[in-house]
Amino acid sequence: MSTEPTVQPPAPGKKVNRIGLEPIAYRGGKTTLCAGCGHNAITERLIESFFELGVDPTQVIKLSGIGCSSKAPAYFLNSAHGFNSVHGRMPSIATGAVVANRKTIAVGISGDGDSGAIGIGQFVHLMRRNLPIVYVIEDNGCYGLTKGQFSPTADLGSTLKSGVVNDLPPIDTCALAIELGASFVARSFSGDTKQLKAILKAAISHRGTAMIDVISPCVTFNDHEGSTKSYSYVKDHDEPLADVSFIPYFEEVNVEYDPGATTEVMLHSGSRIRLTKMAEDYRPTDKMNALRLLHETMSRGEYATGILYIEPDKQDFIDLLGIVDEPLASLPETRTRPGKTALDEIMESFR
Amino acid sequence: MSVTASAVREGFPQARPERVVNDFAIQVATVNGSGSQTANLVLLRSIFQMGVPVSGKNMFPSNIAGLPTWYTIRASSKGYIGRKKEVDFLVAMNPETAREDVLTLPPGAAAVYDEPLKLEALRRDVTFYPVPFDKLITPITHDAKLRRLVRNMIYGGVLAKLLSIDMGQMEKALRKQLGKKEKAIALNMSALQAGYAYADANLPKLDPFAIEPMNKTQGMILIEGNVSAAIGCLMAGVTFVGWYPITPSSSLCESLIDYLKKYRKDPETGKATYAVVQAEDEIAALGMVIGAGWVGARAMTSTSGPGISLMAEFAGLGYYTDAPAVIFDVQRVGPSTGLPTRTAQQDILSVAVLSHGDTKHPLLLPSSVSECYSMAIDAFDLAERLQTPVFVMSDLDLGMNTWMSHPFEYPKKPLDRGKRLDAATLARIGEFARYRDVDGDGIPYRTVPGDGLPAYFARGSGHNEKAQYSERADDYTNNLDRLARKFETARTLVPKPEIDMVRGARVGVIAYGTTHWAIVESRDELKAEHGLDVSYLRLRAFPFTREVFDFIDRCDRVYLVEQNRDAQMLGLLKMECTPAQFAKLGSIRHYIGLPIDGRSVTTELVKQEEGR
Ligand SMILES: Cc1ncc(C[n+]2csc(CCOP(=O)(O)OP(=O)(O)O)c2C)c(N)n1
Ligand code: SF4
Numbered sequence: 001m002s003t004e005p006t007v008q009p010p011a012p013g014k015k016v017n018r019i020g021l022e023p024i025a026y027r028g029g030k031t032t033l034c035a036g037c038g039h040n041a042i043t044e045r046l047i048e049s050f051f052e053l054g055v056d057p058t059q060v061i062k063l064s065g066i067g068c069s070s071k072a073p074a075y076f077l078n079s080a081h082g083f084n085s086v087h088g089r090m091p092s093i094a095t096g097a098v099v100a101n102r103k104t105i106a107v108g109i110s111g112d113g114d115s116g117a118i119g120i121g122q123f124v125h126l127m128r129r130n131l132p133i134v135y136v137i138e139d140n141g142c143y144g145l146t147k148g149q150f151s152p153t154a155d156l157g158s159t160l161k162s163g164v165v166n167d168l169p170p171i172d173t174c175a176l177a178i179e180l181g182a183s184f185v186a187r188s189f190s191g192d193t194k195q196l197k198a199i200l201k202a203a204i205s206h207r208g209t210a211m212i213d214v215i216s217p218c219v220t221f222n223d224h225e226g227s228t229k230s231y232s233y234v235k236d237h238d239e240p241l242a243d244v245s246f247i248p249y250f251e252e253v254n255v256e257y258d259p260g261a262t263t264e265v266m267l268h269s270g271s272r273i274r275l276t277k278m279a280e281d282y283r284p285t286d287k288m289n290a291l292r293l294l295h296e297t298m299s300r301g302e303y304a305t306g307i308l309y310i311e312p313d314k315q316d317f318i319d320l321l322g323i324v325d326e327p328l329a330s331l332p333e334t335r336t337r338p339g340k341t342a343l344d345e346i347m348e349s350f351r
Numbered sequence: 352m353s354v355t356a357s358a359v360r361e362g363f364p365q366a367r368p369e370r371v372v373n374d375f376a377i378q379v380a381t382v383n384g385s386g387s388q389t390a391n392l393v394l395l396r397s398i399f400q401m402g403v404p405v406s407g408k409n410m411f412p413s414n415i416a417g418l419p420t421w422y423t424i425r426a427s428s429k430g431y432i433g434r435k436k437e438v439d440f441l442v443a444m445n446p447e448t449a450r451e452d453v454l455t456l457p458p459g460a461a462a463v464y465d466e467p468l469k470l471e472a473l474r475r476d477v478t479f480y481p482v483p484f485d486k487l488i489t490p491i492t493h494d495a496k497l498r499r500l501v502r503n504m505i506y507g508g509v510l511a512k513l514l515s516i517d518m519g520q521m522e523k524a525l526r527k528q529l530g531k532k533e534k535a536i537a538l539n540m541s542a543l544q545a546g547y548a549y550a551d552a553n554l555p556k557l558d559p560f561a562i563e564p565m566n567k568t569q570g571m572i573l574i575e576g577n578v579s580a581a582i583g584c585l586m587a588g589v590t591f592v593g594w595y596p597i598t599p600s601s602s603l604c605e606s607l608i609d610y611l612k613k614y615r616k617d618p619e620t621g622k623a624t625y626a627v628v629q630a631e632d633e634i635a636a637l638g639m640v641i642g643a644g645w646v647g648a649r650a651m652t653s654t655s656g657p658g659i660s661l662m663a664e665f666a667g668l669g670y671y672t673d674a675p676a677v678i679f680d681v682q683r684v685g686p687s688t689g690l691p692t693r694t695a696q697q698d699i700l701s702v703a704v705l706s707h708g709d710t711k712h713p714l715l716l717p718s719s720v721s722e723c724y725s726m727a728i729d730a731f732d733l734a735e736r737l738q739t740p741v742f743v744m745s746d747l748d749l750g751m752n753t754w755m756s757h758p759f760e761y762p763k764k765p766l767d768r769g770k771r772l773d774a775a776t777l778a779r780i781g782e783f784a785r786y787r788d789v790d791g792d793g794i795p796y797r798t799v800p801g802d803g804l805p806a807y808f809a810r811g812s813g814h815n816e817k818a819q820y821s822e823r824a825d826d827y828t829n830n831l832d833r834l835a836r837k838f839e840t841a842r843t844l845v846p847k848p849e850i851d852m853v854r855g856a857r858v859g860v861i862a863y864g865t866t867h868w869a870i871v872e873s874r875d876e877l878k879a880e881h882g883l884d885v886s887y888l889r890l891r892a893f894p895f896t897r898e899v900f901d902f903i904d905r906c907d908r909v910y911l912v913e914q915n916r917d918a919q920m921l922g923l924l925k926m927e928c929t930p931a932q933f934a935k936l937g938s939i940r941h942y943i944g945l946p947i948d949g950r951s952v953t954t955e956l957v958k959q960e961e962g963r
Pocket of ligand 2: 012032033036037068070140144145207217218219220221
């Protein structure tokens with residue numbers, strides 16, 4: 001059955017954003033995920049972030065692999081093009097699409113199985129290329145769509161509903177992404193509305209790969225005692241690095257923070273991220289520091305959340321390719337088919 | 352004159368009375384990595400420059416250095432450029448294989464060999480020419496590394512003398528081969544001259560083979576299929592290339608990269624009007640191509656069998672999402688190690704239906720370097736017109752070997768970007784539904800990000816006309832039926848077969864790709880030696896066009912000749928035949944890792960005809 005509803009006409013007097021669009025313009029089809037699934041909360045935060053930043057939804061492309069998480073692109077930004085591809089291969093679709101049309105803002109939605117298992121090869125190489133994309137892993141430590149098997153991010157010793165114990169160590173996608181060259185790496189929790197939204201907004205404003213691992217409990221298969229990716233476990237073991245606030249460039253907001261207690265990072269777009277000091281003075285531009293923190297918190301069974309690492313000025317893949325400013329996809333024949341003299345010259349070289 | 356040489360002369364029973372002019376095959380047996388390629392190409396090119404039709408085939412191991420390699424140069428006054436089964440003139444440089452190389456020569460053949468190998472005792476019916484390569488190379492250079500490299504050029508000189516190949520042409524060919532490297536040219540020239548002088552003084556001509564000038568190559572070029580396909584992609588206005596290296600397809604993307612660098616810089620900004628991404632594997636390569644095609648780029652990849660297997664899942668996704676993609680399959684022998692550097696037509700069946708689910712793909716079947724070029728252009732047009740992955744089925748023989756051709760023509764038609772929605776069309780059709788068959792040809796209209804037109808959500812099997820998620824039976828069936836209609840449209844758009852219907856002939860042959868060259872020769876043999884006239888249809892694409900079935904109807908018996916074990920193309924054809932057509936079909940198959948030759952076809956066809 002077709003499930004995508006038609007967009008309702010806006011009610012009078014509703015709030016609009018910077019580019020005059022109402023929140024409804026950022027919504028998508030009705031979700032078919034389980035009620036309470038962490039993935040739905042992430043979808044909501046994406047809608048809010050795009051709305052609040054005033055991004056033109058027709059500039060966005062939404063990409064995903066396969067899984068419950070990968071269904072999410074159908075539930076936001078209806079007027080954006082989308083591609084729900086095959087399991088674990090979203091990174092390659094994204095790479096082709098973004099390179100062929102550099103004007104698009106790409107959002108990739110993946111799962112921990114999608115990126116950590118079948119798609120780890122493509123995940124690794126996308127991070128390494130620093131392709132401009134907001135790359136969200138909706139991390140529930142299990143395979144939702146195939147009904148609850150362990151995924152590679154399941155923690156050592158966590159159990160399945162059936163009682164099966166995971167005896168392999170997890171892959172930390174954040175540590176991996178930092179190591180590989182992603183220029184914006186964050187972790188958050190689907191239940192942390194404020195932090196997740198601030199991170200997503202910063203990620204959308206970042207140029208390069210913004211990889212966000214969002215712990216997103218699977219209420220149907222992995223939200224029980226013994227799961228380290230359940231709502232209750234994460235709430236108890238979430239260690240926010242800092243209080244993230246994102247200041248978009250165009251708003252020129254001056255938030256009053258005590259300078260001594262904040263770290264500020266300027267993004268390429270001119271936007272700024274402010275991390276208010278919490279437990280320690282965290283510098284997100286220090287790679288070694290980020291990796292050390294991840295290892296330390298992991299060994300305590302805790303999740304460090306927040307923006308873990310950021311390198312705002314790193315060249316992205318598009319810069320490296322040295323391509324023209326216009327989308328390659330829309331170049332006219334006059335610019336892509338060499339003239340007859342070129343062919344003649346080539347033929348001459350084989351005589 | 353050395354003692355050995357005169358002994359050999361006495362040992363030779365009887366010299367052939369007639370000269371064999373411009374109709375023989377030279378085979379150079381060396382060790383790979385020994386730098387024989389320059390010498391071989393200089394020989395090939397010199398004969399070509401003398402106006403004699405030639406072809407060059409490299410049989411090389413899957414190895415970087417140290418394993419046996421055979422390079423065959425065939426001169427053919429009649430213009431046959433397929434493989435010739437027998438070697439007439441051997442250059443035995445490889446101690447490992449020399450014995451067998453000599454023992455398999457036909458009677459009356461000749462062999463130049465490295466003197467210490469002492470091969471002359473092996474045969475009494477072969478003319479031997481021993482050459483002391485090491486002695487000859489010593490005065491030319493003191494550098495041991497260079498010695499090894501230019502040593503091979505000596506046999507070039509020896510052959511020039513023995514076969515009357517013009518030394519002026521040899522020098523010209525050498526210059527063409529080495530470009531502006533004057534030092535290297537001088538060094539190689541002295542090796543050539545040393546070989547020539549040695550043969551002149553010590554090797555009296557005892558074999559019948561000779562090259563004489565003709566005028567059959569005027570205005571022609573010598574080129575490999577992969578390079579030709581690359582030029583086709585360049586001229587097709589490719590904007591995205593995603594690839595993963597694999598023999599025998601790598602040189603396609605590698606030459607494309609060279610051409611793109613040269614010819615596709617934006618004149619104003621100096622920036623590239625294309626992007627090339629070396630992917631992490633073939634799965635990613637095709638994923639990138641589909642992603643790029645989905646946003647509207649002309650995107651391609653090239654690979655061989657193992658890569659095709661990895662691409663299977665994405666090929667199906669491309670089919671079900673109506674995404675254009677161009678994939679070159681430069682076919683080689685089966686999986687993994689062993690014969691990956693040998694040629695075959697073994698991916699036909701698997702590529703035609705590549706992926707899971709009901710899937711079929713258009714295949715283009717080039718048989719010449721000029722078709723590698725023209726079908727590359729066709730492939731991009733068809734991929735965008737049909738909004739589907741299109742495969743160009745080349746093979747190692749075509750892709751990596753050197754072929755003569757007329758120069759390629761500049762494309763006459765503008766690029767066909769297919770059914771892209773625009774405001775006017777939208778007004779005409781009223782509403783955009785991505786997968787609605789508005790025109791009845793199975794091809795829907797499409798939009799791309801950034802075109803200001805309505806967006807859609809691409810996904811696999813479960814969607815309705817509006818690209819919305821659906822698991823309804825009617826939505827699924829409607830879409831599959833539309834895709835089938837689209838395949839029928841493809842049938843009318845793909846290149847038509849080339850047909851030579853011989854009046855009164857009852858037997859017909861169908862072939863495709865490089866098998867063509869063996870058929871050309873075999874038909875002449877069948878006519879000359881057996882008085883058998885054979886009609887011929889050369890397939891140029893799948894799906895099969897109407898002409899193919901008409902051809903079968905007009906013959907009593909039809910042999911489909913191909914280079915695989917399981918008669919793969921025949922299998923595809925049988926799926927669409929009437930029972931009467933089915934009953935007429937026979938098969939001739941060749942699968943030894945070497946290109947098929949005319950003689951093998953003749954022998955097998957005659958055998959099957961007689962055994963009827
Ligand atoms: C090639 C392939 N193998 C297996 C599957 C089956 N499959 C579908 S979703 C999935 C796991 C999804 O897990 P995850 O990525 O963590 O997403 P979640 O459903 O938990 O959000 C699997 C194994 C598939 N679709 N394709
Ligand atoms: S099965 Fe789990 S992951 Fe899938 S929708 Fe339900 S709660 Fe979410």
